[in-house]
Amino acid sequence: MLFKTLLAVVGSDGAEADIARAIDLASRLDAHLSVLVVDLAVPPGIGDYPVGVVWLDERVADMQALNTAADRVQILCEASGLPFDLSRYYTERAFLADNVFQRALYSDLVIVGDKTGADARLLTEIVDGAVFEAQRPLLLLPKNHTPALPVKTVLVAWNSRAEAGRAVREAIDILTNAESVHVVLVDPDASYHHNGGEPGAEVAAFLDRHGVKVTIDQLPSGGRPVEDVLRAHAVEIGADLIVMGAYGHSRLRERIFGGVTHALLETTPVPVLLAR
Template sequence: MLFKTVLAVIGSKDQAADIHRAIEVATKLGAHLSVLAVDLSLPPTVGDYPVGTAWLDNRVEDIKALHEAADKAKAACETAGIPFDLERYYTEKAFLADTVFRRALYADLVVMGDKTRAVSAILNSVVDGAVFDAQRPMLLLPGADRPVEKVKTVMLAWNSRAEAGRAAREAIDFLSNAESVHVVLVDPDASYQASGGEPGADVAAFLARHGVNVTVDQLPSGGRPVEDILRNHAVEIGADLIVMGAYGHSRLRERVFGGVTQSMLENPPVPVLIAR
C-alpha cells in the first residue's frame, strides 16, 4: 500500500470509537498511525471581561478531558501493538486549520470518525487544513456499527474536473486492488470538450492501464440531488468505498462546500475518500 503514515484527528469526547476505527484502518494498511487529539477553546464573551473564574474553570476542565482522551488513545494504540505517535492540542478555532496543515504535510492519508466529525468547527478546520491546504486525501469513516471491510467494490464519482482526477490518483492503490470499480457520472456533459467522445471512457482507459477492473455507469438525476443519486447507487452496487473530489472555495478563511461534498462530510453511507 502507498499509505505509510495515517494521521487520525480525534476529539476529546466520545473518542473511543474514532480511535479504534483509525487503528483498524492503519492495521489494514500496515501503516504508522499519527494521532492528533484536539479540542477547541471557547473565547470569553464581551460580558466576561475581565475574565471571570467560571471561564477559566471551563478551560481547565476542557484541558483535563483532552489529556484523558489522549491517554486513552495512547493506551488503545499500545494494546493494538501498532507503531504510532500522539500529540494533543487545545487551541482556538482560528488556529486549528494551521495545526492540522502542519501535521498533514507528513502524512499520506488523514482519517476522521463520525464522533469527531459531529463537531462542525473541528470538521471544517480539519478539511481546510488537510484537504485544501496540505492537499492530502481524507478518509471519512462512518459510524462504529459499520466496520471497515476489505475494499472489494469502489465507486468513483466522476465529473471530468481536476478534483475528481486528483481523487482518482490518490486512491489508485485502493482502485487497483479492488475487485471492481464503478465510475459514476450523473447527468454527464456529452460535449467533446468536457468529457471526450464518450463520457467516462477516458478515465476508464486510464484506470484500466493500472489493472483496474472498471465499469462506467451513466446515471440520470431526474431532478434529484446528486448526493442522493450517489448514495443510492453506492448501496445498489454494494460499494465498500466511495472516492470523490472535494468541491468548494475559500471565503475569508472559511471553507464553503458544495452540496455533495458537505453531505458526504456529515454523513457518509460507507467510507468516503475525498481529495482536492
C-alpha cells in the first residue's frame, strides 16, 4: 500500500474508540500514525460582553476534557509500538479546517472514526481542511467497520466528473489489489459530452490497463435518492469500501457538500474513501 503516513483526527468524545481503529489500520499498513485530537471552543453567547464567568468555566472544562482524551490517546499509541506523533487543539471553528490542512499536507490518508464523524461541526471542518484544502483522501469509518486489507470488493461511485476521477486516482493502489471493483453509474446520461456513448466504458478501460478487475453497473434510481441506491448496492455486492468524489460549493458561504456526498457521510454501511 502507498499509505505510509496516516493522520487520525479524533474529537474529545469517543477518542479512545476512534484511535483504536486508526492504530489497527496503521499497524496493518506498517504506517506512521499522526494524531490530531481536537475540540471546538465554546463561543460566547450573544450579549455576553463583558464575557461571563459561566462561559469561561465551560471553556476550562472543555480544555480539561480535551487534554484528558489526548493523554489517553497517547497512552494507547505508546502501547501499540507504532511510530507516532500527537498534537492537540482546542480551537475556534473558523480555525479548525486550517489546523487540519496544516497536518494533512504531510499525510497520505486522513482517518475519521464514527464517534468523531457523528459531530457534524467537526466533520465539516475536517473534510474542508483535509479534502478540499490539502486535497488528501479521507477515510470515514462507520461503526464496527474497518476495511479488510487488502480490500476485496470496492464500489466506485462514478459520474464522469473531475472529482470522481481524482478519487479513482487516489485509490488506484487499493483498486489494483482488490478482487473486484464495481464502477456504479446511477441513471447514467449516455450523451458523449457526459459519459460517452457507452457510460462507464472509458473508465473501465482505464482501470483495466492498471490490472483492475472491473465491472460496470448501470443502475436505475426508480425515483429513489442516488445515495440510497449506492447504499443498497454496496450491501448487495458485499462491498468493503465505497470510493467517491467530494463535491462542494463556494467558500464565500459556509461549505456544504453535494447531496450524495453529504448523505453518505451521514449514514454509510461501509467505509467511504472521499477525495477531490
